[in-house]
Amino acid sequence: MPKQSSNKLSGKSPKKRHKFFLNPYNDCAFTKCPKCDTKTKVRKFPLVIFIESKQLFILNKQCKYCSVCDLIITKKQELEALTAIGMSQSNPHIIGNDYLVMGTVDRKDWKEGSQNALPLPDLIERMYVFKDVWDFDIIPAGWYPNDEK
Template sequence: MPRNSSNKSKGVKPRKRHKFFLNPYEDSAFTKCPKCETKTKIRKIPLVIHIDPHQLFLLNKQCRYCPNCDLIITKKQEIESLLAISFSQSHPEFIGNEYLVMGTLDRQDWQAGNKGTLAPEKIIEQMYIFKDVWNFEVIPAGWYPANEK
Protein backbone atom coordinates (compact mmCIF):
# COMPACT_ATOMS: atom_id res chain seq x y z
CA MET A 1 0.00 0.00 0.00
CA PRO A 2 1.52 3.38 -0.97
CA ARG A 3 2.23 5.85 1.79
CA ASN A 4 0.13 8.95 1.83
CA SER A 5 1.68 11.87 3.68
CA SER A 6 -1.46 14.01 3.87
CA ASN A 7 -2.73 15.16 7.24
CA LYS A 8 -5.95 13.18 6.74
CA SER A 9 -4.12 9.86 6.64
CA LYS A 10 -2.25 10.72 9.84
CA GLY A 11 -5.49 11.66 11.59
CA VAL A 12 -4.25 15.22 12.12
CA LYS A 13 -6.95 17.83 11.83
CA PRO A 14 -6.05 21.02 9.98
CA ARG A 15 -5.36 23.95 12.29
CA LYS A 16 -8.07 26.57 12.06
CA ARG A 17 -8.13 30.17 13.18
CA HIS A 18 -10.11 33.31 12.31
CA LYS A 19 -12.97 33.99 9.95
CA PHE A 20 -12.21 35.82 6.72
CA PHE A 21 -13.89 38.30 4.38
CA LEU A 22 -12.26 39.34 1.10
CA ASN A 23 -13.83 42.78 0.57
CA PRO A 24 -14.67 43.27 -3.13
CA TYR A 25 -16.02 46.81 -2.58
CA GLU A 26 -13.60 49.60 -3.47
CA ASP A 27 -15.62 52.27 -1.64
CA SER A 28 -16.28 50.36 1.62
CA ALA A 29 -13.51 50.08 4.20
CA PHE A 30 -15.55 48.32 6.92
CA THR A 31 -14.37 50.51 9.79
CA LYS A 32 -17.20 48.81 11.69
CA CYS A 33 -17.66 45.07 11.70
CA PRO A 34 -20.44 44.10 9.26
CA LYS A 35 -21.59 41.40 11.70
CA CYS A 36 -21.55 42.99 15.19
CA GLU A 37 -21.07 46.68 14.23
CA THR A 38 -18.22 47.34 16.70
CA LYS A 39 -15.21 49.32 15.46
CA THR A 40 -12.64 47.21 13.68
CA LYS A 41 -8.95 47.40 14.56
CA ILE A 42 -6.04 47.48 12.13
CA ARG A 43 -3.68 44.52 12.47
CA LYS A 44 -0.73 43.26 10.42
CA ILE A 45 -1.53 39.66 9.62
CA PRO A 46 0.70 37.18 7.74
CA LEU A 47 -1.53 35.77 4.98
CA VAL A 48 -0.87 32.65 2.90
CA ILE A 49 -2.06 33.02 -0.70
CA HIS A 50 -2.14 30.26 -3.29
CA ILE A 51 -1.74 31.45 -6.90
CA ASP A 52 -2.51 29.14 -9.80
CA PRO A 53 -0.57 27.13 -10.79
CA HIS A 54 1.26 25.85 -7.70
CA GLN A 55 2.64 29.08 -6.25
CA LEU A 56 2.52 30.10 -2.59
CA PHE A 57 2.85 33.76 -1.68
CA LEU A 58 3.31 35.05 1.87
CA LEU A 59 2.02 38.55 2.53
CA ASN A 60 2.26 40.40 5.83
CA LYS A 61 -0.63 42.79 5.27
CA GLN A 62 -2.51 45.41 7.25
CA CYS A 63 -6.07 44.16 7.57
CA ARG A 64 -9.19 45.21 9.40
CA TYR A 65 -9.86 42.91 12.35
CA CYS A 66 -12.89 42.49 14.61
CA PRO A 67 -11.80 40.84 17.88
CA ASN A 68 -15.44 40.18 18.88
CA CYS A 69 -16.17 38.10 15.76
CA ASP A 70 -12.54 37.01 15.16
CA LEU A 71 -13.00 38.32 11.61
CA ILE A 72 -10.20 39.43 9.27
CA ILE A 73 -11.26 41.81 6.49
CA THR A 74 -8.95 42.71 3.62
CA LYS A 75 -9.61 44.51 0.36
CA LYS A 76 -9.49 42.40 -2.79
CA GLN A 77 -8.16 45.37 -4.81
CA GLU A 78 -5.20 45.83 -2.42
CA ILE A 79 -4.24 42.15 -2.55
CA GLU A 80 -4.40 42.10 -6.35
CA SER A 81 -2.27 45.23 -6.72
CA LEU A 82 0.33 43.90 -4.24
CA LEU A 83 0.47 40.59 -6.15
CA ALA A 84 0.90 42.45 -9.45
CA ILE A 85 3.71 44.61 -8.04
CA SER A 86 5.46 41.61 -6.47
CA PHE A 87 5.38 39.50 -9.64
CA SER A 88 5.85 42.24 -12.26
CA GLN A 89 9.62 41.71 -12.48
CA SER A 90 10.20 38.12 -11.36
CA HIS A 91 7.17 36.18 -12.66
CA PRO A 92 4.88 38.30 -14.85
CA GLU A 93 3.09 35.13 -16.00
CA PHE A 94 1.43 34.91 -12.55
CA ILE A 95 -0.23 38.33 -12.84
CA GLY A 96 -3.97 37.96 -13.30
CA ASN A 97 -4.01 34.26 -12.36
CA GLU A 98 -6.67 32.91 -10.03
CA TYR A 99 -5.67 33.08 -6.37
CA LEU A 100 -7.03 32.00 -3.00
CA VAL A 101 -6.27 33.51 0.39
CA MET A 102 -5.91 30.21 2.24
CA GLY A 103 -5.12 31.22 5.81
CA THR A 104 -2.63 32.79 8.18
CA LEU A 105 0.74 31.97 9.70
CA ASP A 106 2.35 32.71 13.02
CA ARG A 107 4.76 35.62 12.67
CA GLN A 108 7.92 33.52 13.18
CA ASP A 109 6.76 31.06 10.48
CA TRP A 110 6.06 33.98 8.12
CA GLN A 111 9.57 35.33 8.74
CA ALA A 112 11.15 31.92 8.10
CA GLY A 113 9.08 31.49 4.93
CA ASN A 114 10.05 34.95 3.72
CA LYS A 115 13.75 34.21 4.24
CA GLY A 116 13.38 30.93 2.33
CA THR A 117 14.26 28.77 5.35
CA LEU A 118 10.77 27.21 5.51
CA ALA A 119 9.86 24.85 2.65
CA PRO A 120 6.41 25.19 1.02
CA GLU A 121 5.36 21.83 2.52
CA LYS A 122 6.21 23.13 6.00
CA ILE A 123 4.33 26.37 5.33
CA ILE A 124 1.23 24.32 4.52
CA GLU A 125 1.71 22.28 7.72
CA GLN A 126 2.20 25.40 9.87
CA MET A 127 -0.64 27.38 8.28
CA TYR A 128 -3.95 28.06 10.01
CA ILE A 129 -6.80 27.74 7.53
CA PHE A 130 -9.79 29.99 8.06
CA LYS A 131 -12.62 28.67 10.23
CA ASP A 132 -15.08 30.21 7.81
CA VAL A 133 -15.17 32.59 4.85
CA TRP A 134 -17.91 35.20 5.02
CA ASN A 135 -19.52 37.41 2.37
CA PHE A 136 -21.39 40.63 3.01
CA GLU A 137 -23.51 42.77 0.73
CA VAL A 138 -23.21 46.52 1.09
CA ILE A 139 -26.57 48.26 1.28
CA PRO A 140 -26.33 51.94 0.31
CA ALA A 141 -27.14 54.42 3.07
CA GLY A 142 -30.49 56.08 2.94
CA TRP A 143 -34.06 55.88 4.09
CA TYR A 144 -35.88 52.58 3.64
CA PRO A 145 -39.42 51.57 4.61
CA ALA A 146 -39.51 49.45 7.78
CA ASN A 147 -40.54 46.31 5.88
CA GLU A 148 -37.49 46.59 3.51
CA LYS A 149 -34.69 46.77 6.12
Protein backbone atom coordinates in the same frame (compact mmCIF):
# COMPACT_ATOMS: atom_id res chain seq x y z
CA MET B 1 7.75 4.59 9.88
CA PRO B 2 8.81 8.17 8.90
CA LYS B 3 6.69 11.07 10.05
CA GLN B 4 4.77 12.73 7.22
CA SER B 5 4.67 16.50 7.38
CA SER B 6 1.49 17.39 5.48
CA ASN B 7 -1.78 17.55 7.41
CA LYS B 8 -3.50 15.74 4.57
CA LEU B 9 -0.88 12.99 4.50
CA SER B 10 -0.64 12.61 8.27
CA GLY B 11 -4.39 12.34 8.71
CA LYS B 12 -4.59 15.41 10.95
CA SER B 13 -7.34 17.90 10.34
CA PRO B 14 -6.04 21.37 9.46
CA LYS B 15 -5.62 23.93 12.22
CA LYS B 16 -8.24 26.67 11.99
CA ARG B 17 -8.14 30.29 13.04
CA HIS B 18 -10.06 33.48 12.19
CA LYS B 19 -12.92 34.20 9.84
CA PHE B 20 -12.23 36.05 6.59
CA PHE B 21 -13.95 38.53 4.30
CA LEU B 22 -12.43 39.63 0.99
CA ASN B 23 -13.91 43.11 0.52
CA PRO B 24 -14.76 43.66 -3.18
CA TYR B 25 -16.10 47.22 -2.60
CA ASN B 26 -13.80 50.12 -3.57
CA ASP B 27 -15.74 52.70 -1.57
CA CYS B 28 -16.34 50.75 1.65
CA ALA B 29 -13.56 50.63 4.27
CA PHE B 30 -15.43 48.71 7.01
CA THR B 31 -14.42 50.88 9.95
CA LYS B 32 -17.13 48.96 11.80
CA CYS B 33 -17.65 45.22 11.68
CA PRO B 34 -20.44 44.33 9.22
CA LYS B 35 -21.60 41.56 11.56
CA CYS B 36 -21.58 43.05 15.08
CA ASP B 37 -21.10 46.80 14.42
CA THR B 38 -18.00 46.96 16.69
CA LYS B 39 -15.25 49.37 15.63
CA THR B 40 -12.57 47.48 13.67
CA LYS B 41 -8.85 47.76 14.33
CA VAL B 42 -5.97 47.75 11.84
CA ARG B 43 -3.63 44.77 12.23
CA LYS B 44 -1.08 43.02 10.06
CA PHE B 45 -1.66 39.39 9.16
CA PRO B 46 0.62 37.06 7.16
CA LEU B 47 -1.95 35.80 4.63
CA VAL B 48 -1.32 32.57 2.72
CA ILE B 49 -2.49 32.96 -0.88
CA PHE B 50 -2.74 30.10 -3.36
CA ILE B 51 -2.32 31.32 -6.94
CA GLU B 52 -3.43 29.11 -9.84
CA SER B 53 -0.55 27.12 -11.32
CA LYS B 54 0.33 25.81 -7.86
CA GLN B 55 2.07 28.80 -6.32
CA LEU B 56 1.80 29.65 -2.61
CA PHE B 57 2.56 33.23 -1.61
CA ILE B 58 2.65 34.73 1.90
CA LEU B 59 1.74 38.40 2.09
CA ASN B 60 2.12 40.31 5.37
CA LYS B 61 -0.74 42.75 4.90
CA GLN B 62 -2.54 45.39 6.97
CA CYS B 63 -6.17 44.37 7.34
CA LYS B 64 -9.23 45.52 9.26
CA TYR B 65 -9.89 43.20 12.20
CA CYS B 66 -12.88 42.69 14.48
CA SER B 67 -11.71 41.04 17.70
CA VAL B 68 -15.29 40.29 18.78
CA CYS B 69 -16.10 38.24 15.66
CA ASP B 70 -12.45 37.23 15.03
CA LEU B 71 -12.95 38.54 11.48
CA ILE B 72 -10.17 39.65 9.13
CA ILE B 73 -11.29 42.03 6.36
CA THR B 74 -9.01 42.87 3.46
CA LYS B 75 -9.66 44.89 0.32
CA LYS B 76 -9.57 42.83 -2.85
CA GLN B 77 -7.97 45.62 -4.93
CA GLU B 78 -5.13 46.12 -2.42
CA LEU B 79 -4.50 42.39 -2.15
CA GLU B 80 -4.31 41.96 -5.91
CA ALA B 81 -1.98 44.95 -6.34
CA LEU B 82 0.40 43.80 -3.60
CA THR B 83 0.40 40.23 -4.90
CA ALA B 84 1.22 41.46 -8.41
CA ILE B 85 4.12 43.52 -7.04
CA GLY B 86 5.37 40.52 -5.05
CA MET B 87 5.16 38.18 -8.03
CA SER B 88 6.56 40.63 -10.62
CA GLN B 89 10.16 39.62 -9.92
CA SER B 90 9.90 35.93 -9.09
CA ASN B 91 6.98 34.68 -11.20
CA PRO B 92 5.54 37.40 -13.51
CA HIS B 93 3.67 34.98 -15.80
CA ILE B 94 1.13 34.11 -13.06
CA ILE B 95 0.05 37.72 -12.40
CA GLY B 96 -3.69 37.94 -13.03
CA ASN B 97 -4.32 34.23 -12.41
CA ASP B 98 -7.16 33.12 -10.14
CA TYR B 99 -6.24 32.98 -6.47
CA LEU B 100 -7.59 31.90 -3.10
CA VAL B 101 -6.71 33.39 0.29
CA MET B 102 -6.42 30.16 2.29
CA GLY B 103 -5.45 31.28 5.77
CA THR B 104 -2.66 32.71 7.89
CA VAL B 105 0.64 31.67 9.42
CA ASP B 106 2.25 32.81 12.66
CA ARG B 107 4.46 35.87 12.35
CA LYS B 108 7.61 33.86 13.26
CA ASP B 109 6.84 31.44 10.41
CA TRP B 110 6.36 34.35 8.00
CA LYS B 111 9.73 35.81 9.03
CA GLU B 112 11.42 32.44 8.62
CA GLY B 113 9.79 31.99 5.21
CA SER B 114 10.89 35.43 4.04
CA GLN B 115 14.52 34.77 5.07
CA ASN B 116 14.71 31.16 3.82
CA ALA B 117 12.28 29.55 1.44
CA LEU B 118 10.14 27.20 3.53
CA PRO B 119 9.48 23.86 1.87
CA LEU B 120 5.84 23.50 0.81
CA PRO B 121 5.03 20.64 3.25
CA ASP B 122 6.40 22.71 6.17
CA LEU B 123 4.37 25.74 5.15
CA ILE B 124 1.20 23.67 4.87
CA GLU B 125 1.90 22.10 8.27
CA ARG B 126 2.26 25.54 9.90
CA MET B 127 -0.70 27.20 8.17
CA TYR B 128 -4.01 28.00 9.86
CA VAL B 129 -6.92 27.76 7.44
CA PHE B 130 -9.85 30.11 7.96
CA LYS B 131 -12.69 28.84 10.15
CA ASP B 132 -15.15 30.42 7.76
CA VAL B 133 -15.23 32.80 4.79
CA TRP B 134 -17.96 35.41 4.98
CA ASP B 135 -19.60 37.57 2.33
CA PHE B 136 -21.58 40.75 2.92
CA ASP B 137 -23.84 42.79 0.66
CA ILE B 138 -23.73 46.53 1.13
CA ILE B 139 -27.06 48.31 1.54
CA PRO B 140 -26.76 51.97 0.48
CA ALA B 141 -27.54 54.53 3.17
CA GLY B 142 -30.99 56.07 3.13
CA TRP B 143 -34.51 55.76 4.46
CA TYR B 144 -36.21 52.40 4.05
CA PRO B 145 -39.60 51.13 5.20
CA ASN B 146 -39.32 48.78 8.20
CA ASP B 147 -40.19 45.71 6.11
CA GLU B 148 -37.28 46.38 3.67
CA LYS B 149 -34.45 46.54 6.23
